[in-house]
Amino acid sequence: MSTTLATLRVFNHEAAQDRDLRLVDGPDDAYFDAVERDWDGILQAARDRAEIAFTSLPPSSKTEAEWQALQTKFGAPDSHWDWRDKQQNLRPAAQRLLALLDGKSVEALMLIDLSRNSRLVLSPLTQIVYVENVAVAPWNRPPIQSTPRYRGLGKLMIGVAVAISDQEHLDGRCGLHSLIQSEGFYRKLGMADLGLDPTEGNLRYFEFDPKSASNFIGGP
Amino acid sequence: MKLKAPKRQKSLILTLSINEMAALEKLADKRGLTKSAVLRQSLRLYESLDARIAGGERLMLEAPRTKEKSEVLLI
Numbered sequence: 001m002s003t004t005l006a007t008l009r010v011f012n013h014e015a016a017q018d019r020d021l022r023l024v025d026g027p028d029d030a031y032f033d034a035v036e037r038d039w040d041g042i043l044q045a046a047r048d049r050a051e052i053a054f055t056s057l058p059p060s061s062k063t064e065a066e067w068q069a070l071q072t073k074f075g076a077p078d079s080h081w082d083w084r085d086k087q088q089n090l091r092p093a094a095q096r097l098l099a100l101l102d103g104k105s106v107e108a109l110m111l112i113d114l115s116r117n118s119r120l121v122l123s124p125l126t127q128i129v130y131v132e133n134v135a136v137a138p139w140n141r142p143p144i145q146s147t148p149r150y151r152g153l154g155k156l157m158i159g160v161a162v163a164i165s166d167q168e169h170l171d172g173r174c175g176l177h178s179l180i181q182s183e184g185f186y187r188k189l190g191m192a193d194l195g196l197d198p199t200e201g202n203l204r205y206f207e208f209d210p211k212s213a214s215n216f217i218g219g220p
Numbered sequence: 221m222k223l224k225a226p227k228r229q230k231s232l233i234l235t236l237s238i239n240e241m242a243a244l245e246k247l248a249d250k251r252g253l254t255k256s257a258v259l260r261q262s263l264r265l266y267e268s269l270d271a272r273i274a275g276g277e278r279l280m281l282e283a284p285r286t287k288e289k290s291e292v293l294l295i
Contacts, residue, residue: 005223023223091271094264114261115268125251127261163221169257217221 002026008100008156014149019102021150023160027099027106032084034106042138046076065180072181075143078135086111086133095132098160100153108153110134112161118173119194120207128207129165131158131176154182158189162213172213177203190216234259270294 006023024031050070057066071077087097094115100108116130136153139145161174177200178186187193191206208216236244248255269279279292 003224006221008221091267093260093267113268115264125261125265127264159221160223163223167223167225168260169253 002028005098005160010150010153010156012102012149013147013151021107022101024099024101025096027087027097027101030104031099031101031106032087034104035083035109038105039138042144043076043079046074046138046144047071047079050074050076068180072179073143075138075141077179077181078133081133081135083109083135091115096164098157100157102150106137107140107150108134108136108157110157110161112164114164114168114170116175118207119175119205120173120192120209126173127170128173128175129161129168129170131161131174134158134161134176154185155189158186159217162208162217165208165213166217171210172208172217173210174213175205175207177201177205179203266294 003025004022005025007020008023009018010021011017012019050067050073053070053074054062054067068077071079083097090097090111091113095111095113098110098112099106111132111134113130113132114127116128118126118128134154134157136157137149140148140150140153142148158174162172165172165174174191176186176191177197180203183193183204183206186206189208190212191208192212194205194207196202197205244255244258247253248258251258253261273279273294279294280289281292282289
């Protein structure tokens, strides 16, 4: 069952006007149909462009880092994420899947887990909101659409994660593993960089403590 | 950002022994949480561990001094 948690006013650059976007906890199946219909083809095309660029590289340049960079360049580092599968395999007490909706259009999605522990606090069982996945719609990505329909939705969704952390008495604590190309973004938000994590594909781990989370939420 | 609480909530009358209630109150007090929040956090953790153990992972505790490891089994 889906619940509307908030209505957020965001500027739509295509329509050149503010729109009220609905933040929904537990979007129903129709929205995953919309993601498969509206997102997947565009992301696959972007991935195809990245693959063509990758195959044209000299053998010595065909590294994992270069592949990641090309996927980012073409706007589809997450094309392999299956959101319907994530919804169907949700652990209902610990995980929540949130969507930002403009009418029937899905503008952003985020999967969070409230059972993970802080890595900033050494005492055990200090739980956080862990952001497993966050993605904005392809038309909100500058590499895919030069004038994105909505800007800043990734930052907005991280703000939602912090707000849920507050609501769940976790004091704004929030952590995530970042794709390589997004590391600068999370540093800029004020999250602490706890280094590369060999247990999570060598992705870099970031976390908000209560103070930095409060600065982020209260900041401009 | 102010979010509405999810509406999909149900109430449960829970019967605990005096000792269990004392333990719950002590944990809530120690962590500055309500008793409900402690139970909800515990449920999330239990669900998560249960899923990971069902997937083949093992839950180990390590003694800080001796580094001796012991496996925790969930029933």
